[in-house]
Amino acid sequence: xxxxxxxxxxxxxxxxxxxxxxxxxxxxxxxxxxxxxxxxxxxxxxxxxxxxxxxxxxxxxxxxxxxxxxxxxxxxxxxxxxxxxxxxxxxxxxxxxxxxxxxxxxxxxxxxxxxxxxxxxxxxxxxxxxxxxxxxxxxxxxxxxxxxxxxxxxxxxxxxxxxxxxxxxxxxxxxxxxxxxxxxxxxxxxxxxxxxxxxxxxxxxxxxxxxxxxxxxxxxxxxxxxxxxxxxxxxxxxxxxxxxxxxxxxxxxxxxxxxxxxxxxxxxxxxxxxxxxxxxxxxxxxxxxxxxxxxxxxxxxxxxxxxxxxxxxxxxxxxxxxxxxxxxxxxxxxxxxxxxxxxxxxxxxxxx
Ligand code: G4F
Numbered sequence: 001x002x003x004x005x006x007x008x009x010x011x012x013x014x015x016x017x018x019x020x021x022x023x024x025x026x027x028x029x030x031x032x033x034x035x036x037x038x039x040x041x042x043x044x045x046x047x048x049x050x051x052x053x054x055x056x057x058x059x060x061x062x063x064x065x066x067x068x069x070x071x072x073x074x075x076x077x078x079x080x081x082x083x084x085x086x087x088x089x090x091x092x093x094x095x096x097x098x099x100x101x102x103x104x105x106x107x108x109x110x111x112x113x114x115x116x117x118x119x120x121x122x123x124x125x126x127x128x129x130x131x132x133x134x135x136x137x138x139x140x141x142x143x144x145x146x147x148x149x150x151x152x153x154x155x156x157x158x159x160x161x162x163x164x165x166x167x168x169x170x171x172x173x174x175x176x177x178x179x180x181x182x183x184x185x186x187x188x189x190x191x192x193x194x195x196x197x198x199x200x201x202x203x204x205x206x207x208x209x210x211x212x213x214x215x216x217x218x219x220x221x222x223x224x225x226x227x228x229x230x231x232x233x234x235x236x237x238x239x240x241x242x243x244x245x246x247x248x249x250x251x252x253x254x255x256x257x258x259x260x261x262x263x264x265x266x267x268x269x270x271x272x273x274x275x276x277x278x279x280x281x282x283x284x285x286x287x288x289x290x291x292x293x294x295x296x297x298x299x300x301x302x303x304x305x306x307x308x309x310x311x312x313x314x315x316x317x318x319x320x321x322x323x324x325x326x327x328x329x330x331x332x333x334x335x336x337x338x339x340x341x342x343x344x345x346x347x348x349x350x351x352x
Contacts, residue, residue, distance in 0.1 A: 002087045003027040006080070008071060008119075009092030013195040014135065016043035018090055018238040023047065023063055025242070030084050032069045032077070032093070041066075043195050071115035078122045081130075088245050090133045091119055094164075097199060098139060099307050101161035112164035120175045120183070129182070131245040132172070136185035138230070138256070138314050140166040148317035151187070151252050158309040169252065176250055184244045186237070189256040189316045192336050193234040194343035201263055202231065202340060206270045210344035212298055213274035214352070219298060223305025225264040225280075230315045232257045233331035233339075243325040253325065256316020261333035267299065269334035270341035 005022050009015045010031030022029050031044070041048070047064050069076045071093060081089075094112040095101065101108040116134060123130055139162035140155045155166040172183040196203035201222065208220035232255075240255050264280060271278050278299065321327045331339070 002085070004030070004084060004086045005088040005090060006030045006032065006084060006086040007090045007092060008032045009094065009135075010066070011041050011043055012092060012096070013043065013193055013197065013234055014191070014238055014241075015090075015092050016047075016195060017193070017235045018092070018241060019044060019047060019064060021235075021238050021242055027088075028063045029065070030080075030086060031064070031066045032071075032080070033066050034070050035068050071111070071118060074118045074122060077119065078125075081122055081126060085128055086130065087128075088131045088133070089119070089123065090135075090241060090245075091116060092135045094135070095161070096197075098159055098161045099305075100199075101159050101164075102308055105160035108160045109164040109167070112161065113167040116168035117171050120171060120181070123181060123183075124175060124179050131182040131250070132184065133241050133245055134168060134172050134183065134185045135241075136169040136172075136187045136252070137162065137165045138187060138189040138254075138316060139311060140169060140187065141314060142311050143309075144311075144313060147313050148256070148258060148315045149187075150254050150317040151320055158311055159307070162311070173252070182245075182250045184247075184250045185252040186241055186244060187252060187254045187316070188237055189230040189232065189254075189314065191232045191234040191237040191255075192340060194340050194347075195234070196340070201227075202266060202337065203344075205263075205267045206337065206340035206344045209267070209270045209274050209276065209341050210348050212271075213276060213345055214348050216348070219300055220267075221300045221302045221305065222263065222267070223302065223307070224310060225267070225299075225301065226262055227310055228260040228262045228312075228314075230256045230258065230260050231266065231333050231336050232329045233336050236327075236329045236331065240321055240325060240327045243327055247324060251320075251324070253321040254316045254318050255321055255327075255329075256318045257329045257332040258315065258317060259332050260315050265334060266337045269337035271298070273338040273341040274345050 095108045142156045142158035169185045175181040192202040211217035
């Protein structure tokens with residue numbers, strides 16, 4: 001069996017865990033990376049250099065290859081597909097920050113919408129069978145009319161990011177039915193880890209908690225503490241991506257824990273893990289968190305972190321993934337907060 005995979009977005013959180021997952025299964029893994037003046041490969045460095053940042057010997061150096069390319073330059077992508085002939089393509093690249101999608105809607109729609117269409121067109125022309133994973137999102141449900149959401153719930157996005165993902169997901173369905181392409185969309189709810197980008201709320205909280213616990217920062221500024229999300233653990237989600245491409249037939253799957261907690265709950269668990277008990281008073285923009293022992297304010301609220309519209313009631317029903325893929329996420333919400341806070345604190349201490 002040809003075990004060659006191509007990952008777009010390999011340097012991101014999911015891309016790095018997926019690369020590990022596939023390498024452990026014996027795949028040759030190719031990653032598409034954009035050229036930039038500064039390297040942004042810290043999440044996969046340990047896979048590329050013998051001894052890596054963990055000190056563990058890398059077994060994967062020869063089976064992991066990076067290629068310069070850009071989804072905005074489809075000729076280069078087509079050329080790469082011809083050269084590598086990957087049997088599995090995991091499309092994870094794109095502008096992934098929902099808040100930012102209000103600031104740069106055109107780039108967001110270009111990268112998350114049109115680039116996916118370009119990739120689908122390139123795959124449609126291949127003369128070998130290929131299986132395609134598209135990273136869709138719970139943001140497509142936006143303000144859902146029912147919950148928990150499943151694969152039948154209609155899309156109702158409330159931000160440019162969700163609109164672009166809905167466009168791309170529907171196109172995957174069209175290419176599946178019109179051309180028989182093995183295209184699957186993972187409708188993933190929030191999934192986090194110590195490799196999460198620092199401007200997502202979970203990582204912002206756990207890094208802030210670690211720095212405050214270490215005496216390196218005094219205050220953490222956040223937006224809407226009442227926002228609730230269905231938070232899972234990223235390594236479990238990449239396992240589902242792989243399983244989707246091993247299934248007999250292509251389909252879309254909701255990937256979710258089925259449980260939600262608020263930003264406030266997440267922050268409380270992260271700080272508690274590091275010995276700081278938060279006490280919240282009031283609601284809305286006047287809310288502050290306090291250290292009970294010293295009385296010092298450690299969380300402030302700033303309107304700039306509020307969004308023009310924020311999805312509400314996003315909680316997923318992953319029954320289909322459980323039944324068809326035998327996939328059940330185990331780490332949820334506040335447990336994710338605790339493990340991320342601990343990892344950030346330990347990394348900070350070992351760097352001191
Ligand atoms: O961490 P967030 O920025 O993630 P969001 O918007 O839910 O999107 C993430 O999950 C989606 C579903 O899987 C993905 F499609 C998407 O690519 C991304 O991975 O914000 C979570 C919640 C929001 O309601 C936001 O308003 O946290 C609230 N929040 C409160 N204070 C904040 C902050 N978000 C950020 N980024 N920064 C804050 O200070």
